[in-house]
Amino acid sequence: MASKKPANPARELLFGDLWEFDPAPESASPHIAPRYDLFINGKFTPPRSKKYLASISPRDASKLSEIAIANAADVDAAYKAAAAAFPKWSALPGAERGKYLFRIARLLQDRAREFAVAETLDGGKPIRESRDFDLPMAAAHFFHHAGWADKLAYAAPGRSLAPLGVVGQVIPWNFPLLMLAWKLAPALACGNTVVLKPAETTSITAMKFAALLGEAGLPPGVVNIITGGGDTGHAVVTHPTAAKVAFTGSTAVGKAIQRALAGTGKRLTLELGGKAANIVFEDAPLDQAVEGIVNAIFFNQGHVCCAGSRLLVQESIADDVLRKLKLRMRHLRVGDPLDKNTDVGAINSMAQLERIRALVQSGLDEGAELYQCPASLPSKGFYFPPTLFSNVTMSQRIAREEIFGPVLSILTFRTPDEAVEKANNTDYGLSAGVWTDKGSRILKLSSELRAGVVWANTYNKFDPTSPFGGYKHSGFGREGGRQGLLEYAQLV
Amino acid sequence: MARLPILKTPKCLVGGAFIRSESGGVYPIHDATGAFLANFPQCTRKDLRNAVEAAAKALPGWAARSAYNRGQILYRLAEMLEARAQEMAEALAPGRKPSADALREVHAAIDRITHYAGWSDKFQGLLGSVNPVASPHFNFTVTEPVGIVGVLAPEERPLLALLSLLLPIITGGNTVVALASHSQPLPAILLGEMLAVSDLPAGVVNLLTGNRADLLPTFATHAHLRALSAVADARERTDLQTGAADSVKRVTLLPSESPIDWFAERQQGLYHIRDFVELKTTWHPVGA
Amino acid sequence: MPPRSTASLRALILEAGPVDQVGIEERVQKYATRSIKKNSKVFALKLAVSMLDLTTLEGKDTPGKVASLCRKAQRPHHTPDIPHTAAVCVYSALVRHARRALGKSPVRIASVATAFPSGQTPLATRLAEVRAAVADGADEIDMVINRGAFLAGEIALVQDEIAAVREACGQATLKVILETSELETYDNIRAASFLAMRVLRNGDFIKTSTGKTSSNATLANNQVMLDAIRDHFLATGIEIAMKPAGGIRTAKQALTFLVAVKETLGDAWLTPARYRFGASALLNDLLRQLEKERTGHYQAPYSFSEASGSY
Structure with a gap:
């Protein structure tokens, strides 16, 4: 027999530097502004607090931009704008609302690389993921839900759907733009207006997205994006105008929100932690x-x-x-x-x-x-x-x-x-x-x-058509698919 | 000389057995004429805990029953109630001749049971889905029971309201611990007797009587109760939600301040079942 | 002696373990996202040239065509620093012409034998062909396995035939062509890889394809076989080499295959002794990309001659 066993039985594979890859930095510009104000009623508005927080890039600990800190008065202004926009937006024919969402999907696709670079700089995720996962999936969520806007009558057999009103949404820092898409798309498709707060450390793509809404021609006040830390988030979820609160984040904060909303009659969906x-x-x-x-x-x-x-x-x-x-x-x-x-x-x-x-x-x-x-x-x-x-x-x-x-x-x-x-x-x-x-x-x-x-036989797969959400302390409510859509409507 | 009748001691159905409160506590109920009717169990938080244990024991078996089987068991319950409709009507207004209203409530209750018996093998298809994901995976969403559910029934319509709350829950494959109307507990006691001789497995429905204010905090905070369904006033709603937050319970509340038409079509159906099911999405690659 | 499989195909697949189609196809997509730039690109392009089995397998092949192929293999391009290819690969009848053209050149001569591409002749005929090719100067023999027998579950027969060809090779290196497109499933490809490897010697190859069927080497087939080679090495210490063949036409494709090697088997397999490309048109694209890197300008295809179309 010709085969010989090697002298050393400890068989190791060598993953060395024989062929080292040269750096291959993504070169597209993220177009990050030095400062981002609040997006209220279709306009970028300086915060009444006059305060900003530094947005740090985890890539090299450098300062990327300054993010406005909204105080209770800013949050109130955002809710007022959303409430004012609600009657017209909710009365639009579904097909017209859908067309705005289709536009948003397309605009995101157009500028996907720029947004991906911004996402990577802001949040630290590899460009391969922001480019191949976050951005395409965010656009897909808008595209999918755009098609629901004029088909709500088919979503709940035996009932018809009506919007809830103004929805307050607070999203986490792990998939900043994607979580924004998961939250906004179904809310808008159902005819709600929104006050959304991105995470303190990852607000940049949300603010870039706000600018994109202007290009889409979305009526002022339909989406209001305000930034800040935990206090701002608290003001968003407890504001009396919110008909519904949607939160993705830690289980501890989720429980606090459920407690804070006790007795208010507001609807709540929570997408919390896991230990899968x-x-x-x-x-x-x-x-x-x-x-x-x-x-x-x-x-x-x-x-x-x-x-x-x-x-x-x-x-x-x-x-x-x-x-x-x-x-x-x-x-x-x-x-x-x-x-x-x-x-x-x-x-x-x-x-x-x-x-x-x-x-x-x-x-x-x-x-x-x-x-x-x-x-x-x-x-x-x-x-x-x-x-x-x-x-x-x-x-x-x-x-x-x-x-x-x-x-x-x-x-x-x-x-x-x-x-x-x-x-x-x-x-x-x-x-x-x-x-x-x-x-x-x-x-x-x-x-x-x-x-x-x-x-x-797979893991970490996501799709706008596929409901996602937890059991037990991982929260309640679903995002994605017909089931996720129904979290943003009342049955009449 | 008139024969002295034997009075029935009210007992609560827990885990298929008829219990008095572990504390020995009771509270008296009088009939419409003001005459003493019976002493009802004043269930405590320990009784509630025991009931949750019984419901937990029953849960896997009940959840695993085929949808068809659950439907048949529910229908059997309707048969039991129909046969004893007169007795139940009397329980709704003890001490009086059963009114047309009491009979109407019993009949509506029977029809409600039948309604849910028919839902047992249909809600899954309407609430679940096969999802056309963009990747090469087969992706489907099915309903599953949320688990053990606590029910706090209102004072009024002690039969119809109680059943309206608990039927969608058990139709969904969950098990229940329910607190009956405090002021009119007799229909729940009688219902327990009927449940015990229907084909419903022991522990699927557990019915307690007692003081609502004593038990409400435990309903709210018992971590093994995965959902609550209650008719509650503003204070209670706040307390239930606050207590529920620590175990992230699903809470479905109806305000007791405004009157509820329990006979209405709205008080039954698919979307009541939906409140007590989880949705599970499964992914699998499609390949050879 | 390594264990010889006598059990059924089903048992072999159970033993080797299944492969999930979607999972492996998803895995190899990640290789394609590797961005190879500058020096790392030049290194890999040259490495790919040095790993080429420059191939012509046409009915119309002539001694003259083979001679010209051999010249190209020895000196692929007029610029300095371009390595010679690992081998030329020809039909067995043309081995002697290749030997005459190459003399003592380090370019090795590989010959497809065993009634390539179908393998459908008696074993004695196939073995005779192998011996003749080796006698004419072949350094390497590319054999085809008996796919019919494999799919019929006669796996012991398949393995015995491989062992017989190996013996007929003498000192020549053996490359076992699984013809992945005819095995169809990844489960089968993995099982067939083990079936072959268990009777191969250190440095022998398993190879994807003949290039003569509708589908040839793919990143996923390549990965299934690399994974099998790694598992076999970790279990036995025997280093089996790998050759994807057919369908690899562009430098970008070749680089992606090399990323798979780097990230599955590591540095020890990034050598012509452990990894080859069976290709013909690929060489010209590698040269074209190397020229682009050298000059900084995109090159026209007609500057790179003798593209042959058999693979």
Whole structure:
């Protein structure tokens, strides 16, 4: 037999620098203004507070722009504008409202690259993701919901739909423009007017979007975008004019909003945190599963509420999966998010970086075993290397708390029942993953996992036609599809 | 000499058994003539906790029943009530001859049960969907029970309102812990007896009587109750929502300040079921 | 001896593990988003040239065509620093003409043998063809597997035939063509890769296609086979080489395939001894892009001669 075994039985693959990629920075200009005012009643308006906050790029910790801080009077002005715009907007024929949304979709597509660069600079996500995911998906949401505007009669069998009025929306920093699209598109399609607040650290694309609304010819006051921190957000969700509040963000803030709205009769939808289990059975297509695991936890630096942050691997293949996963992680490119070859970009903010560090430290303190990618991180900016914890038990903080960073906790199981039991052993219930070649097992697990989205043999897939949202403490209400649309209408 | 009749001691249906309050507490109810009717269980938060445990035990089995089977069980309940319509009408107005109004309420209740029996295998298709996603995946959204649901029934229409609240919940595959009308608890007690001999599995519906103000905070905050359905006044609505926030409950409230026409078509149907189902979206690649 | 499979195709697929079609196609899309610029581009273009099995497999091939192919393989372009290709690849009857043209050149001679492309002749005939090609000076033999037997579940037969061809090769390197388009599913491609690798030697190849069917090498087929090579290496230490063939016509495509190699098998496979491209038209596009990098100007196609159309 000609084949020889190598002298050294420790077989390693070398991922070295034989062929190093040169930097490939995206060169399109993001057209970021030095200062952004509030967008109220179709006009950019300086805040009554006269205060601005610095918008920091996590890529290099530099200041990108200044964002207005809206106070209660600004929020009130925004609601007044939205309330004033409501009668005309809601009375427009659906087809006409739809045409505005189609226009918005097209304008976003036209300027997708510019917005993608702005998103990457502002939030730290890799340009590959903002370019190939956030922007196309944001435009798709407007396009999809545009078509609903004149077909509301078909959305709820036996009932017809009426708008709610003025809707207050508060969105997070992980998918700034995409979350704006998820919130605005169905609200506008149903004939509501909106006061929207983007996240404090990622307001730039929302303000660029505000300018684009002028180009679309959207009537003043239909969409009002105001910026600021937690106080501004509080003013938005508690304003008496809001007929409905929609919030995406942390479970802690979601609960506070639910409490704050108690007794007001306002409608509320919440899309909150998660601690999703990603379950891999021994008969799974392993290489695709490994790819799915990587995509589940390192997509957008793990700043994803539905991130597959708990990997549950069947005991019989745990070593194989761990080995493959470590190999795969070795050629994840971590660094400058503006580089087209970057897979994992910058952590959104210093505060978030510190939170991730603290939780990783707790994992170490509690005895879990750490593996991190050998990556040289940029000296400036906020970065954290893709991280694995093995030997994790369900009682450890890293197995229970949402880390919202590129940190994966690995646990094992032996039987399907044990997998489901561990997967469901959490207050959260946003999403879950299942990897197996056995069709009937997929359907059984899908029905037993208490989560709003189950990805089987795939992960982190989204579509405007597909309802998304959580069980249990991950919130209530859906976004996307007919079901998501109905969250923005009353049945009459 | 007239025979001395045997009086029935009211007991609450919890987990398929008839219980008195663990505390031993009772409260008296008098009939329309002012005569003593019976002592009703003054259920406590511990009774509520036990009822939630019973509902939890019943949940997986009930949720796993086929839609057809759930429909048949609901229809069976209608049969039980129809057969004892007169008795129920008397329970609605103890001490008096049953009025036309009481009978009307019983008949509406029976029809409401039948209405939901028919929904059991239809709401899924209307609330769920197959979603035409742009990627090569098969993507579908199905309904699932939200879990254990707490119900706070209003004082009025002690049969029809109670059933109107709990029927969409159990039709959706959930289990229920309900607090009956405080002032008119007898119909709920009688309903419990009928439920116990219908084919409804033990623990699917648990009916408590007692003091609303005592139990309301526990309904609001018990983390295992995943949703609440209540007719409540402004203060109660605030308390329920505030308490519910910590476990992110789905809360469906009807204000008790304005009168509710429980006979109305609006008080039944698909969208009441929708309030107590989760929507689960599943993705799978399409490939060879 | 490595284990020899005697079980059914179903058992082989179970053992090798399934491949999810959508997942792998999504995976390889990410390779295509890699942006290769400047020095890294020049490096990769030259590497691709050095990995070429410059191929002509036409009924109308002549000794003169082969000689001209050999000249091109040795000196692809007049500019300095352009490496020679790894090999020329010709029909077995033309090996001796290639040997005469190449002499002691480091360019290797690969010959398709075993009744290429169908493989539908008796085994003895196929083995005789292999021996003749090696005797005429072939350094490498590109064989086709018996797809009919594979799909019929006679996998032991397929493996025995590969082993027999390997023996007939002697010192020559063996490349086993799975003909992925006829295996159809990724599950089959992965299973067939293992079936072949278990009887191959360090440095032997598995190869996607003959180039003679409707669909040839794809990024996804390539990835299934790279994954299999990696798993086989980690299990046994044996380094199997890889050759996608057919359909790779542009430099951009070739670079994407190389990204897949870099990110699946690493630096040790970024060498002509471990990775090849079976192609003909590709060379001219690689040269054209290299000239563009050298001069800074886009080049006209007619400056790059002898595009041949067999692949």
